C-alpha cells in the first residue's frame with residue numbers, strides 16, 4: 001500500500017526482483033494539473049507490476065503519470081523511464097550533469113575497465129564489470145539518451161514547489177529534491193537509513209568521496225524534517241544520519257591507512273583486506289558483484305587520501321601501487 005507522506009505526496013513500494021537491494025521507494029507527487037513520479041524501478045516484470053498495483057491503490061493508472069523525475073542513472077531508478085515514456089507520453093526530467101554522463105557512457109566504460117586492470121583487479125572481476133555495464137548500456141542508458149522528451153535541470157533550479165539540489169558522490173550528477181514548504185528532502189541514494197550509500201570512482205580524475213562529503217554538508221545546511229530515501233526506512237533525524245555517514249567514511253579512511261602500514265599495495269589488495277559491512281568470513285566468499293562494489297569504494301577512498309597527500313601512488317609492474325606518505329596519519333573529517 002502506498003504510504004501518505006503529505007496530502008499530495010505518496011511513497012510507493014516498487015519491487016526490484018533482480019537486484020540485491022530488493023525494493024525501491026518511488027514517490028508520487030500529485031499536483032492540481034499533473035502527477036509526477038520520482039524514480040521508477042528496474043526494467044522488470046516485478047517493478048512494472050508493483051508500480052501498476054501501487055497506482056491502482058491510489059485510484060490511478062500508468063497513463064495518469066505526466067512527468068518522471070530521475071534522481072540518478074542507476075538501473076533501479078531510471079530503469080522504467082523509457083518504457084513509461086512510451087506508454088504514458090510522460091516527460092522525463094533529469095539533472096544535466098547526469099544526462100551528459102549517460103550520453104558519454106560508452107567511453108567511460110572502457111575507461112573503467114582500464115582503471116580496474118591497472119589497480120590489480122582479477123579477471124573474474126573484469127568479467128562481471130562487463131556484464132554489469134553492458135546490461136545497463138544495452139537496456140537503459142542509450143535508450144534514455146534516444147528519447148526526445150527529456151528535459152534537463154540545473155543545480156538549484158526550482159520546479160513547482162520543488163528545488164533540485166545537485167548532490168554528487170553516489171553518481172556524478174545525482175540530484176536530491178527539496179520541498180522547502182514541507183521541509184522534506186527526497187534524498188535518492190545520497191542518504192539511506194539502513195545502508196551506507198555506495199561511493200565509487202566514476203572516472204579517472206574524479207574524487208567522488210570528496211564530492212559526497214560536500215553533498216552531505218550541503219544537505220546538513222538545510223532545514224529538513226524528514227528525508228525520504230529511495231530505499232529503506234524514512235530518515236527521521238537527517239542531521240544524525242549525516243553525522244553517522246561522515247563518521248563511517250572517516251573510520252574507513254583510517255582503517256585503510258592503518259592496514260597499509262609501510263607496504264606498497266594495489267587497490268585490489270587493499271579492498272580484499274578491508275572489513276566490509278557484509279556477512280562474510282573472507283574475501284573469497286564474496287561474489288564478484290560485491291567485489292566490484294568494494295573495489296569501487298576502495299578506489300574512491302584512495303583517491304581522497306591521495307588528494308590530501310596522505311598516500312601517493314606509483315606504477316610498478318604495470319600496476320598502480322599505493323604507499324603512505326608519512327608514518328602516523330590520522331584523518332578527521
Ligand SMILES: [Zn+2]
Pocket residue numbers: 074076077189230231
Ligand atoms: Zn538505488
